[in-house]
Amino acid sequence: MTADPARVAQAWKLLADLGVTLADLQRSAQPPRPAFDAYLPQVLAAAGPGALRAYRSYWQRMATTWAGIPIDAVTAGDIQALRQRVTDRARVRRNSRNGRHAGELLVAAARAFYNQAIADGLIQAADSPAHRVAKPRRLPSTRRALTPDELTDINAVARTTGNDTILDALLLRLHTETACRRGGALGLRLQDLDAERGLLLLREKGGTVRWQPISLELAANLRRHAAVRGAILPTDSLLRYTNGNALTSRRYDQLWHRIGQHLPWVATHGITAHWLRHTTLTWVERHFGYGVARAYAGHTDTTGPATTTYIRADLQAVAAALAAMTGLPHPLAGPSGDVSGGVLHA
Missing domain, CATH: 1.10.443.10 (Intergrase catalytic core)
Structure with a gap:
């Protein structure tokens, strides 16, 4: 049965008068999103060893901060506020940079969390609050070659x-x-x-x-x-x-x-x-x-x-x-000239 264009237009006008958008209707038709802390175990299970090593502590802090809050209710402002708290409270080391690296990792961890939520079909990519938060620009490394x-x-x-x-x-x-x-x-x-x-x-x-x-x-x-x-x-x-x-x-x-x-x-x-x-x-x-x-x-x-x-x-x-x-021969090297002063030369 084809919808009556006049009645459709009337319905849209009524919704507009009520301040209801298409996005609101789509959200209302979807099941409620899991709370941040309730969804975290799925993120941990899907993460690789490297991600767990880098992000686990940040994910757990987010889960504590936003316990009971649906993942689609967390805003970019919430993430920015947590990034600032993490930056301010970062452990001071000899080579620290005022918590800048901690703030960068917090944003990276939030993005990884929401990437999993996107992959699971819980939110749309455009709705990820983490991807609307800028990561601090990485400063040049202080590492150098040893003498x-x-x-x-x-x-x-x-x-x-x-x-x-x-x-x-x-x-x-x-x-x-x-x-x-x-x-x-x-x-x-x-x-x-x-x-x-x-x-x-x-x-x-x-x-x-x-x-x-x-x-x-x-x-x-x-x-x-x-x-x-x-x-x-x-x-x-x-x-x-x-x-x-x-x-x-x-x-x-x-x-x-x-x-x-x-x-x-x-x-x-x-x-x-x-x-x-x-x-x-x-x-x-x-x-x-x-x-x-x-x-x-x-x-x-x-x-x-x-x-x-x-x-x-x-x-x-x-x-x-x-x-x-x-300064040692290698079976795959073939003939090559010696370079004096090598890192491991005897």
Whole structure:
């Protein structure tokens, strides 16, 4: 049955007189949205390890703040107010920036929460309050490449202090050779090590997976470390404590805290394992160019200058850079000239 245009027009006029819009009608026809705290378990269940590590505390704070409030009733102003409170109360560290990073993470966490709500069909993308809140502009990082003397001092402390110098020395060598992130090292399994060819399979943020060349010396030490500490199954963790348990991120915190106690400048600058990544990639870029450094870092192709399409380096080029940096031959490197002054040259 076709609606009478005159009656439809009359109905629209009546709704207009009452101040009712089409959006109001659509909302009234939809079932009520879950409260923020009631929906949070679904968001946590769908989140990956990286998101949980970065956003869990912020999500829980939001759930406490907006307990009982439907997710479509939270406004952009609510999120801005919470961002400001988080920024004002951020823990003061030596390298802090007045809570700016905490405020940025709060907005990112809110956007991730509402992205899940959009994916579940609970709200429309245009209705997300989190995406109407601007993220604070990220400031340039204060990290830099360590000098050879600084790197030597850090390694010396790691190898002569603490209750597991073998593990600590292995960790520093691993991060310096591969420029991997902490998550990449913690995720290593026994089956990720190809000791004969000097390769490690790294799985890092964004779901990236790549084979990374390592020296045969490091490969042998990793294999020996895993065997001595009880790694048997292919899926067993490669890096382990003396009791056989898999390595956790707590070891990194303890390691750098201890190094900072012996080397005050480490604590002053807030140096962590990520500085080793900067150190290695800076050296590779200076001696082998941007394309090799990009491949060495495991960066995936993203929208950017068109020339990045033509300067991708292969595994052999990365192995050649590693061989030059360590002063040790690598089976995949092929003939290459030595570069004096490498990060790990003896």
